[in-house]
Each structure stands twice: as C-alpha cells, then as structure tokens.
Amino acid sequence: MNFLKIFVRNLVKGPSTIPFPFAPAWTPERMRGRIQFKLQSCTGCRACEQVCAPGAIRFDKTPEGLRFMRWHNTCVFCGMCEFYCPTDAISQSDDWHMAHAVGEKYGMAIREVIPYIACTGCGMKTLASAPNPVGVAPPFTPEEIEQQRNLCPACRKKALAERGVQS
Amino acid sequence: MSNFTIPVGPLHVALEEPMYFRIDVHGETVNNVTITAGHVHRGVEYLITKRNVFQNVVLTERICSLCSNSHPQAYSMAIEQIAGIRIPARAEYLRAIADEIKRVASHLFNVGVLAHLVGFESLFMHVMEVRERMQDVKESIFGNRMDIGANTIGGVRYDIDPERIGYLREQLAALVPEVDEIIEIYRTDSSILRRTRGIGVLSYDDAIDCGVVGPVARAAGIEYDVRVKAPYAAYDRLDVPVHVLKDGDVWSRAMIRLMEARTAIDLIHQCLDGLPDGPTVAMDERPAIPPGEAIAKCEAPRGELIYYVRMTDSPKPERVKWRVPSFLNWDALGIMLRQAKVSDIAIIVNSIDPCISCTER
Numbered sequence: 282m283n284f285l286k287i288f289v290r291n292l293v294k295g296p297s298t299i300p301f302p303f304a305p306a307w308t309p310e311r312m313r314g315r316i317q318f319k320l321q322s323c324t325g326c327r328a329c330e331q332v333c334a335p336g337a338i339r340f341d342k343t344p345e346g347l348r349f350m351r352w353h354n355t356c357v358f359c360g361m362c363e364f365y366c367p368t369d370a371i372s373q374s375d376d377w378h379m380a381h382a383v384g385e386k387y388g389m390a391i392r393e394v395i396p397y398i399a400c401t402g403c404g405m406k407t408l409a410s411a412p413n414p415v416g417v418a419p420p421f422t423p424e425e426i427e428q429q430r431n432l433c434p435a436c437r438k439k440a441l442a443e444r445g446v447q448s
Numbered sequence: 449m450s451n452f453t454i455p456v457g458p459l460h461v462a463l464e465e466p467m468y469f470r471i472d473v474h475g476e477t478v479n480n481v482t483i484t485a486g487h488v489h490r491g492v493e494y495l496i497t498k499r500n501v502f503q504n505v506v507l508t509e510r511i512c513s514l515c516s517n518s519h520p521q522a523y524s525m526a527i528e529q530i531a532g533i534r535i536p537a538r539a540e541y542l543r544a545i546a547d548e549i550k551r552v553a554s555h556l557f558n559v560g561v562l563a564h565l566v567g568f569e570s571l572f573m574h575v576m577e578v579r580e581r582m583q584d585v586k587e588s589i590f591g592n593r594m595d596i597g598a599n600t601i602g603g604v605r606y607d608i609d610p611e612r613i614g615y616l617r618e619q620l621a622a623l624v625p626e627v628d629e630i631i632e633i634y635r636t637d638s639s640i641l642r643r644t645r646g647i648g649v650l651s652y653d654d655a656i657d658c659g660v661v662g663p664v665a666r667a668a669g670i671e672y673d674v675r676v677k678a679p680y681a682a683y684d685r686l687d688v689p690v691h692v693l694k695d696g697d698v699w700s701r702a703m704i705r706l707m708e709a710r711t712a713i714d715l716i717h718q719c720l721d722g723l724p725d726g727p728t729v730a731m732d733e734r735p736a737i738p739p740g741e742a743i744a745k746c747e748a749p750r751g752e753l754i755y756y757v758r759m760t761d762s763p764k765p766e767r768v769k770w771r772v773p774s775f776l777n778w779d780a781l782g783i784m785l786r787q788a789k790v791s792d793i794a795i796i797v798n799s800i801d802p803c804i805s806c807t808e809r
Contacts, residue, residue, distance in 0.1 A: 283629075283632060283633060283636065283637070284570070284571060284574075284633055284637060287574055287629065287633075288570055288574075291574060291577070297577060297580070309584075309587050309588040309591070310588070311587075311588060311589065311590070311591040312587060312591050312592075313590075313591035313592050313597065328734070331500065331502065331503075331734075332500075332502040332503060332734070333503065334499060334503040334504070334505075334506035334507050335506075357506065357510070357595075358592065358595075359506040359509070359595070359597050360591065360597050360605065361502065361503075361505070361506055361597075361600070361605075364600065364605045365502070365734060367733075373591070415732060415733060
C-alpha cells in the first residue's frame with residue numbers, strides 16, 4: 282500500500298523526462314563532449330596520440346609540417362588526451378551534438394598543421410611548435426613561448442640554459 | 449506430467465544480457481540447467497596486449513558499463529604495484545568516492561530490474577527515476593553517465609572543489625529518503641515478497657562450495673567484503689559496515705544490495721568529511737612501468753574483482769587476466785535454479801546481477 286503514496290506523488294509531479302529535441306537538454310558543465318584543439322599551444326609531443334585508446338588521434342609528417350588529425354567519430358570521449366596534454370592544447374567541450382549526415386563523415390575531424398619554419402637562431406628547418414612547459418621554473422611567459430616557438434630543439438635548449446633553469 | 453527441454457536465451461525478453469540456458473523441466477519445475485557462455489566475447493584479453501598501459505585504462509573501463517569504475521581501478525592498482533607508485537591520499541579518497549557513487553547506481557539498477565521482472569512496472573520506473581539522480585551526479589562530477597573516467601595510473605583524473613562537494617552532499621541528502629522509502633517497499637510489499645521470498649535459495653554451504661562473492665555471498669551468510677578484508681584506496685580509514693543476511697534467497701540478495709546502496713551514501717559522506725588536500729596524481733608526467741607482475745583486487749558492485757598483470761620491457765602488457773565476480777556467481781545458478789518454477793527463472797538469474805560482458809569479455 283505504501284507504494285500508492287509514491288504513485289500519487291509521482292503522478293502529481295508530472296513527467297520527469299525532457300522534451301528533447303524540441304527543447305534543449307540539460308548539459309552539465311563538466312560533460313565530456315567534442316574535443317577542441319588549440320594549434321597555438323600544441324608542443325607536438327604526441328602524448329595524446331600515445332594515450333588515445335581507440336586511435337582517434339594521429340600525427341603524420343606532411344611537406345608543410347606535422348599534421349594533427351583527430352576523428353570525432355572514432356573518439357570515445359575518455360578524456361585521456363586532455364588529461365595528459367602538457368599545455369592544454371586539447372580540451373573537451375560540453376558539446377555532445379554529434380549527429381550528422383553520412384555524407385559529412387569525412388568532415389567530422391580536426392586537421393591542423395604545425396608548420397615548418399627556419400630557426401631564428403641557426404636557420405635550420407624546424408617545427409613551429411609551442412615549448413614543453415613541464416619542469417620549467419619559473420614558467421614561460423607568453424613572450425618567451427613565442428620566442429621559443431621560432432627556435433630549433435638545440436637552440437631552445439641553449440636559450441633555456443641561458444635563462445638559468447633546467448628543463 | 450511430461451519432461452521437456454526449453455531454451456532460455458540468448459535473446460530473451462526477461463534476460464538483461466545474452467546468456468543461454470538449456471533447461472530440462474518436469475512439468476513447470478526445473479530439473480537440470482546447462483549454461484552456455486560466449487555470446488558477447490569480444491577478445492578484450494587479446495586487445496589489451498595490443499595497447500599500451502595508458503590506453504588500457506580506457507579499454508578496461510569499457511569492458512562493462514555497470515562496473516566501469518572497478519575495472520580501471522583494479523588495473524591501475526596492479527600497474528601501480530609493479531611500478532612501486534604510491535598514490536596521494538587525496539586520490540585514495542577520490543577513488544573511494546567514485547567507487548561508491550557507481551555502487552549506488554549499479555545496485556539501484558539491479559533492484560529496479562527485479563521489480564520489472566516481478567511485473568511491478570511502476571516500481572521499476574520509480575527506482576530507475578531515483579537512480580537517475582545518481583546518473584546526474586556522475587554526469588556533473590565526472591562528465592559521463594556510465595564511463596566516468598575517474599582513474600589513471602598513479603591517481604585520479606578528476607577533482608572536486610567545495611562547490612561540487614556541496615552539490616554532491618545536496619544530491620545525497622535528497623537521495624537518502626528516496627532510498628529509505630524503496631527499502632521499506634521491498635521489505636514489506638506483498639507482490640515483491642510473494643515472488644522473491646524462498647525463491648532461488650543458495651545455502652551457506654553451497655555458497656562456500658561455489659565460492660560466490662559480493663552480495664550473493666553476503667545474502668547467504670558469508671561475511672566477505674574486499675573493502676574490509678583487504679582494504680584498498682581509502683577504505684582502511686573508513687568505517688565500512690558489512691551487511692549479511694542468512695536466507696540466501698532472491699529477496700535477501702535484493703535487500704543486501706539496497707542496504708549497501710544506503711551504506712554507500714554514508715561512505716561518500718565519510719570520504720567528503722575526511723577528504724585531505726593535496727595532489728590527485730603521484731606524478732605530472734606519464735610514469736615508466738618496469739617489468740614485473742602484480743595482482744590487485746577490489747570490491748566491484750557484483751563482488752570481488754581480481755586483476756593479474758604481467759609487464760615485460762614493452763610498454764604493452766604481456767598478459768592481463770581478470771577474475772570477475774559474475775564468473776563465480778553464475779556457477780551457483782545451477783543450484784539456485786534446481787526445483788525452481790519456470791516463471792521464476794528470470795528473477796533468479798537477475799538476482800545474481802549477472803554481468804556477461806565482464807565474464808565473457
């Protein structure tokens with residue numbers, strides 16, 4: 282008999298379902314949804330590629346530079362890439378609206394290239410990636426990041442040593 | 449009355465997961481049961497040796513959605529043991545919180561399905577509605593309703609700030625009277641009692657013989673809980689009551705689950721009270737894992753889950769083997785189903801909370 286009480290209460294309360302797709306659905310702030318990529322912050326360390334269980338992230342070398350490629354339809358939204366990204370170049374948005382027409386499936390990807398440049402220190406061909414901030418104390422300033430971006434690995438090491446820190 | 453052989457499953461209206469039973473019946477009484485497995489074998493033990501240690505945190509999480517926190521947790525514990533990593537105190541508490549949140553949702557789900565099988569659809573809907581509060585909690589704190597992604601090698605991947613602690617406490621406070629109400633209904637409602645009391649009995653001795661674990665064992669009078677016998681995460685600092693009932697029938701198993709769901713809420717409060725400050729992972733970068741082997745175990749919602757991991761020089765594990773709780777519990781189904789009525793088969797099968805995707809992986 283005590284269920285009748287709950288039954289009536291639930292009846293009075295009305296449906297608890299949401300009218301999606303006719304109205305927006307509640308989405309929590311931390312919802313792990315579509316991946317966003319910030320090329321400016323990418324160090325090209327490929328940690329995300331190594332921890333990605335379904336293999337949704339791939340780096341390949343093109344004549345222009347190092348290409349970051351991510352397939353949204355392969356992603357399982359586990360958040361490992363975001364967690365292990367040293368510069369927060371990869372982040373998860375709360376966007377879960379991933380339905381698309383079959384014809385658009387090859388567009389469901391992020392393709393961005395870290396371009397090759399000539400090192401401002403020695404002129405060698407190098408990738409214009411952001412410097413890896415792990416273990417650098419005091420942390421890089423935005424100006425230093427831009428300066429480091431234009432250097433090859435050897436010149437970066439030298440610049441860091443001159444700055445008096447260990448990386 | 450004549451003898452028949454009837455097939456139940458692998459696709460059956462009353463079974464939640466694909467299991468195949470060949471049941472010899474005399475009239476409507478079960479004489480003998482043959483259980484055939486292998487309908488959802490996905491080759492995870494092979495796949496795990498083809499991925500590196502960090503990818504496997506995600507792969508193990510996807511073995512089963514209801515114990516999706518216990519698998520990566522036991523796996524991470526084994527890897528940490530090999531690498532000699534001690535996780536920070538805050539991470540230990542956060543692991544316990546994630547574990548208990550999953551436990552509440554998992555137990556309520558099973559108990560809800562019991563109401564569905566009994567034919568009490570409105571109660572089923574109500575229990576699922578109550579569970580939905582826990583699903584919203586998981587989505588708000590971890591970002592996903594089932595695969596919460598709390599664990600990683602060396603700690604946890606999520607953190608809770610005072611605002612989220614407040615939200616969690618608020619939701620738990622609202623959940624307590626709802627769960628208490630459900631416990632009272634399952635304890636007293638005649639339609640539930642008629643279908644579950646004295647059905648699918650597993651005696652203490654049979655339970656010992658089959659080596660059953662988790663709520664199935666505790667409902668048969670075996671006081672065994674990994675959280676107490678071999679504490680992991682923060683459980684050695686928490687006061688974990690172990691619920692035990694004597695009858696070993698379907699109703700006892702449902703009651704154990706409900707009482708554990710209620711206890712889990714208290715345990716989350718205990719964790720939040722004692723939550724220490726500090727880092728959530730042992731190291732910022734991915735640790736190197738040396739060769740070695742280790743065994744780790746934890747209490748999944750269905751019972752004791754054991755992981756064995758062997759690492760060589762390769763970043764990929766050479767062998768990962770796990771013993772899941774449902775493997776032991778479904779062996780006991782042969783005893784529970786003996787002399788049962790055909791109409792009770794689904795209720796008895798559900799009462800062990802079978803997780804076929806874990807067992808057949």
